[in-house]
Amino acid sequence: MSSEFPFAQVIGDPIKQSKSPVIHGFWLEKLGLTAEYGKAHVQPQGLADYLSRSRVDANWRGCNVTMPHKQAIIPLLDSLDPLAQRIGAVNTVVRQEDGSLRGFNTDVAGFLEPLTDTLAKKHLFRMARILGTGGAARAIITGLSDNGMVIVLAGRNQEKAQSMIDELAPQGDHHIAPLDHFAQPTDFEFDDREGCCDIIVNASPLGMRGQPPLAFDFSHAPPGSIAYDIVMDPLETDFLRNAKDAGFRTIDGYSMLIGQASAAFELFFGAAPPREHDEELRERLMA
Structure with missing residues (x-):
């Protein structure tokens, strides 16, 4: 894609399913901006070539980056925002005025946004149970640990979970657990949770259309917990439906x-x- 107007794109492999063009196109339309946003199917072997061609186009403002490029793109960039450097993943590349490319990670800001009011309050204790150790979990661990959360990271591979905690949140008193620990009911009696903040995040693809379901028993959720699922298809996953049925936000x-x-x-x-x-915008995304 080239354009006589300012434009940006989302790149990935595959890319057909991306909803980013709908979102950015909606905002450009509402603001009346003369600019475009599209998508480009970029396979791993073509990533360096794509960036070389794009950086010389003064109208190319940059690209959003989806799987499998979020880490592979880093050595191809000229600089990294400090947060992207810490997370070790880039989801946004911005062309600078001199043609250099700078990598950012906006996943942290995006994840934290609906929690802003909650995290602005003072709490006696904060704990986040994060289910999954894939790429998305990296931004989530970073964002929540920076906001004073004690992390319990649950994954199938305990060594991977521990290494992620050691790398991304080395200062806190965090924990790891096997993913199937949360599948079975527990009779654990939670203490009085008034003044506490508990978040349970599905950071895995489990529960996505075509994937196995996420096995989580809500007896593991303290009273007042917030259930957060990053899966988008279906939008209301079994995890979220079960959380609602149990009375959780x-x-x-x-x-x-x-x-x-x-x-x-x-x-x-x-x-x-x-x-x-x-x-x-949500209505347009669901259409």
Whole structure:
């Protein structure tokens, strides 16, 4: 894609399923900006070539980066924002005025956005149970540990979980657990949770259409917990439905998707997206 107007893209392999063009296109339309946002199917062997061609186009503002490129793209960039450097993953590349490429990670901001009001309050204790040790978990661990959360990271591979904690949140008193620990009921009696903040995050693809379900028994959720699922298809997963049935507040995958896109949009186009239209945007995403 080349354009006579400023433009940005999302790249990945595969890319057909990406909803980023819908989101950015919606905001460009609402703001009346003369700019474009598209998608490009970039396979791993073509990543360096894509960046070489794009960086010489003054109208190319940058790209969002999806799997499998979030880590592979790092050595091809000229500089990294400190947060992206810490996480070890880039989801947004921005072309600088001199043609150099800088990598950012807006997944942290996107993930934390729906938790802003909750995390602004003072709590006696904060704990996050994070289910999954894939790429998305890296940003989530970083964002929550920076906000004073004690992390319990659950994965199938305990060594991988421990190494992620050691790398991303070495200062805290964090823990690891086998993923199947949370599948069976528990009779653990939680203490009085008033003044505590508990978050349970599905950071895995489990529960996504075509994937096995996420086995989580909500007897492991302290009273007042927030259940957060980053899966977007289906939008209401069994995990979220079971959480609602158990009386917990839920946050769906569109929340993080729209939040991370919002931060990227501003980097690309120099304007804040019109977030007052989020409900209309959700309707368009679900159409």
